[in-house]
Amino acid sequence: MITLLDYGAGNVRSVVNAIESLGERVKRVERPEDILAAEKLVFPGVGNFGALMRTLERRGLIEPLKRYLAEGRPFFGICLGLQALFEESEEAPGIPGFGFFKGRVKRFRTTLSVPHIGWNGIKVRQPSPLFHGLSGEEKFYFVHSYHVAPEEPEIVLTSTDYGYEFVSAVQRGNVIATQFHPEKSGQAGLKLLENFLKGAPAAKPPHTPEKTRLAKRIVACLDVRTNDEGDLVVTKGDQYDVREKGRVRNLGKPVDLARRYYTEGADEITFLNITGFRDFPLKDLPMLEVLRLTSKNVFVPLTIGGGIRDFTDRDGRHYTALEVAAEYFRSGADKVSIGSDAVLIVEEYLRTGKATGKSSIETISRVYGAQAVVISIDPRRVYVDSPEKTHHPVIETEIPGPNGERYCWFQCTIKGGREGRDVDAVTLAKVCEELGAGEILLNSIDRDGTNQGFDIELIRAVKEAVSIPVIASSGAGAPEHFYEVFTKTDVEAALAAGIFHRREVAIEEVKRYLAERGIEIRPVFREELR
Ligand code: 1PR
Secondary structure, eight states, X not given: OEEEOOOSOSOOHHHHHHHHHTTOOEEEOOSHHHHHTOSSEEEEEOSOHHHHHHHHHHTTOHHHHHHHHHTTOOXXXXXXXXXXXXXXXXXXXXXXXXXXXXXXXXXXXXXXXXXXEEEEEOEEOSOBGGGTTXXXXXXXXXXXSEEEEESOGGGEEEEEEESEEEEEEEEETTEEEESSBGGGXXXXXXXXXXXXXXXXXXXXXXXXXXXXXXXXXXXXXXXXXXXXXXXXXXXXXXXTBOEETTEEOOOOOHHHHHHHHHHXXXXXXXXXXXXXXXXXXXXXXXXXXXXXHHHHHOOSOEEEESOOSOEEOTTSOEEOHHHHHHHHHHTTOSEEEEOHHHHHHHHHHHHHSSOOSOSHHHHHHHHHOGGGEEEEEOEEEEEESSGGGOSSOOEEOSSOOTTOOOEEEEEEEETTXXXXXXEEHHHHHHHHHHHTOOEEEEOOTTTTTSOSOOOHHHHHHHHHHOSSOEEEEXXXXXXXXXXXXXXXXXXXEEEESHHHHTTSSOHHHHHHHHHHTTOXXXXXXXXXXX
């Protein structure tokens, strides 16, 4: 029996699912005594350092946990569950951590995008049960803006490079903690977790990279909605039109397709509830069920979008966007993606010149962390003859408009592209970053479903304006298009839907193509899949 310290924020469901998939049972800590009664304690942490420590204090869990650690009993901390073991964090000055390890938690100081999101390698510094059966070449999933800086070199278990070298795991006796998420790191992560749970013999992997590199992520996207028969299906539009001969295209079942993409090597899976702007998601129970079922056997990050906003139902009950997001996180999502609401928030911000502190972006980011908030932008090109013809920032384009126009701006839309608004994608991305978003999912209505390749000009314009990661989306038709977007822009990830759904190109094929040309990817070990 494994004891899980769930302090109530973020996606612990995937940790439970990962442990259960390894044949163990999980008991959650309800009372302080449960900690001292634990045989093995797993502590996954997400969100804000200060919020975490305050919650643990309120629940009377700090003293028993300190005692448990001091007794050197088996402990596995994940992400914030690692950071909390140190003395203090720049994220919450003045709030002490457990102080089990000497040292502080610091914010990344690098010109690279922060948060550090994605699959990176580890350099193993000492033997550990965690590494039994690993080659040392595996990559693990990271998502964080802060990292630990231990004062005692002997506790460093692994380090990782991101702009500079930082400590990505620590160990003292039976107390082990990782900055990366084994429960989100595919087969390699499950193996590492299994090694802890089963008490494998200590080992040092045969290989240790000299320098680790963050992989470019390949994201599979599932646009989900109810079809004409009332079934929840994966559909796919051409420039956002999902109907063919008047009927909603049906490309498969969401849970089955997500599992297929996981086994085929997708680094992340995104579900977009594309009618979320009109249907209230908490009434949309099948979508929550899709997440619950998917997270049982898909161990890479899951993002869900559609309908993340404040809502008042027919009975007058008001739900905040934070409540909607919380339900998604509880059901197995790691990140939520906000579309229409982000545009309305930015319009308001531009009108008043100030943040309200109450928007979906701000409230969700405060509780769950910036890395959990993705902004999905649905822009469309608007061509003009000259920059003076619009008050929006324009680019000079190599793809002239229908009347030979040489300039364009990228107009944001809401309600699945149905309504254009008076705000452009570059401004939107910048303001959302300021409000606390951690990542941009950049679609293009012009390219969606066309197989013509990504809109490089759009992607470059947005990427250059923000310092958070950007996922390029819309238009992928061949492995060459992924290569193009990764070499012509600095995006961290590329997303595709149609080519994967229609089996025109396999994820593995894309990865092989990229790897052969020197682009860092996470390798796929199909044969090892359970
Ligand atoms: O506005 O917060 O409720 O969120 C609604 C979400 O649903 C938004 O993220 C929006 O992008 C999405 N959405 C709404 N309508 C559609 C539609 O297609 N009619 N889909 C839609 C967006 C775009 C991509 C697609 C890529 C790759 N789909 O995610 O998967 O373009 O496609 P490709 O590789 O086949 O070219 P809210």
